[in-house]
Amino acid sequence: MMGRRFPGAPMPKHSLSLGVVAAALSEDPRSAPSRARAAGFSGLQFDAYSAALNIPDLSVSGRREFRRMLSSQDQQLVGLRWDAGRKGLRPGADVDQALARLEGVLEAAAGLAAPLACVDLGPLPEPPPEAKPKRKVTQEQAGLILLPAGAGEKSEAAEGEGHATQQAADPAFVSQVDAGLAELGRRADRYGVTVAFRSDLASFAALERALRQVNCPSFGVDLDPVAVLRDAWAVDEVFSRLGSLMRHVRGRDATRGADRRTKPAAIGQGDTEWEQLLSNLDDAGYSGWITVDPVELSDRPTAASRAHKHLTALLHQ
Numbered sequence: 001m002m003g004r005r006f007p008g009a010p011m012p013k014h015s016l017s018l019g020v021v022a023a024a025l026s027e028d029p030r031s032a033p034s035r036a037r038a039a040g041f042s043g044l045q046f047d048a049y050s051a052a053l054n055i056p057d058l059s060v061s062g063r064r065e066f067r068r069m070l071s072s073q074d075q076q077l078v079g080l081r082w083d084a085g086r087k088g089l090r091p092g093a094d095v096d097q098a099l100a101r102l103e104g105v106l107e108a109a110a111g112l113a114a115p116l117a118c119v120d121l122g123p124l125p126e127p128p129p130e131a132k133p134k135r136k137v138t139q140e141q142a143g144l145i146l147l148p149a150g151a152g153e154k155s156e157a158a159e160g161e162g163h164a165t166q167q168a169a170d171p172a173f174v175s176q177v178d179a180g181l182a183e184l185g186r187r188a189d190r191y192g193v194t195v196a197f198r199s200d201l202a203s204f205a206a207l208e209r210a211l212r213q214v215n216c217p218s219f220g221v222d223l224d225p226v227a228v229l230r231d232a233w234a235v236d237e238v239f240s241r242l243g244s245l246m247r248h249v250r251g252r253d254a255t256r257g258a259d260r261r262t263k264p265a266a267i268g269q270g271d272t273e274w275e276q277l278l279s280n281l282d283d284a285g286y287s288g289w290i291t292v293d294p295v296e297l298s299d300r301p302t303a304a305s306r307a308h309k310h311l312t313a314l315l316h317q
Contacts, residue, residue, distance in 0.1 A: 016281070018251075018311055019043035019078040019291040024300040029053050033073035039305045040312070043076035045118070045291045048105040055080060055112075056104035063111055078289045079116030079248070080109050086201070088122025089180040091172050099183060106191045115193040116289075118222045118248055124202035125169035125177060127209040178213050185216030196222035196247035204233050208241055220247030225272040226254045229262050235273070235280060243284035251292035251307060264296040266303045268310035278314060 020041045022032040029052055036044050048055050058066060070077055082105045087093035105117050188195050195218055199207055204227070211219055221242050228235050253270030254262035268274070290311060294303035 015287040016249075016278070016315060017042050017076075017289050018308055018315075019045055019076075019289045020251075020304050020308075021081075021291060021293045021295060022046045023050065024292070024294050024304050027052055030069060033070050033075045035301065036075055037073045039301070040308045041075070041292070041304075043078040043289060043291075044070065045078040045289075046080055048080040048082045048108065048117075049101070056101075056108040058108070060111075063108070067112060077112055077114035078291050079114050079118060080105050080112075081118040081120075083120040084122040086122060088124070088199075088201070089177045090123050091170070091176055095176060095180050099180065099187070102184060103187050106188055106193045106195070109193050110191040115191070116196065116248060117188075117193055118196045118198070118250070120222075121177075121197050121199045121207075121210070122201050124199055124206040124210055125174045126203060126206045128168055177210055181210060181214045181216070181219070185214055185218060188216065188218035194218055194220060194247050196220050198222040198224050198227065198250065200224075200227070204228075204231050204238055204242065211242075211245060220245040222248045222250055224250040224252060225274075225277060226252045226262055226264075226270075229254055229256045229271055230260045232260075235276065239280045239284055243280070243286075246281065246284055246286045246288075248288060249281065249286070249290040251290045251311070252294070252296075266294065266297060267292065267307035274311070274314055 018041055020036050020039065020043075022029055022036075022044045023046075025035040025039070026032045029046065029050075032044055046053075046055060055066070067077070082102065084098055084102075085093075089095055089098060102117075102119065105119075109115050109117050184195070197207060197211070197219065198221065207221065211221070223238075223242075223246055228238055231238070233241070251267060253265045253267045253272045255265045255269075256262055256271040265271075292304050292307040292311075294300045294307065297303045
């Protein structure tokens with residue numbers, strides 16, 4: 001889905017559309033479409049549940065009016081988003097309630113003809129660390145330290161097994177997440193809605209494990225560039241492992257510090273290499289939305305407008 005191109009406008013280099021989170025422009029959902037249009041955006045993403053509006057609770061006529069409100073300002077509905085909270089699907093969480101609320105999001109997205117739901121899953125079980133091959137040290141290289149043949153290999157193997165055991169995820173946690181996602185997958189398939197997942201509380205490795213385990217065609221990744229800055233995987237590995245599963249891009253940026261700490265920054269003023277990211281998205285065949293999300297910044301409307309200008313320049317250069 002692409003935004004309208006006016007006569008004489010240069011053709012974009014990348015086949016992507018720019019949207020914005022409605023809450024970044026206004027707390028009143030009725031004024032967000034006109035502000036998005038004024039800033040140059042083609043679409044809006046709404047929180048499914050907010051203080052101003054619970055979209056799944058809208059009646060049929062209410063949803064019709066909601067769509068009319070967007071179309072009157074030439075705005076498309078990117079989709080809905082929902083956060084599973086700090087407990088997510090882990091033991092102790094009310095998984096049935098989470099699935100019920102998520103089903104409401106899926107039904108509303110389908111009813112609004114914008115079949116995309118972006119979901120922050122919360123904590124996820126981390127997979128055991130992948131064993132990395134170590135170069136064998138010969139007796140000659142060891143110099144005066146003589147080791148019995150095979151002693152080094154046994155020591156490394158024992159160390160690896162101990163580390164893996166120490167890092168093993170709670171089986172109950174793994175089982176509950178996998179069962180919850182499998183049930184959600186059945187509901188997503190029934191409504192014909194794509195669910196793009198991210199997690200601010202887990203790694204890309206944990207997200208990959210969950211998605212590969214469930215293997216649902218309706219599931220994919222909601223790529224957050226700030227999460228890439230924080231993660232142990234470099235951007236190339238993220239795309240190598242998850243590129244085919246990209247379903248949405250969350251337009252954020254941050255400054256990276258020590259120990260993978262980050263501080264929110266406006267797009268173009270952080271450490272995300274946007275040209276590289278856009279190139280990777282092209283290589284992955286992604287042609288969907290980048291939804292600008294400056295909600296962590298103090299002046300959200302200004303940050304959104306500047307993000308649009310920065311990304312538009314890159315998309316057309």
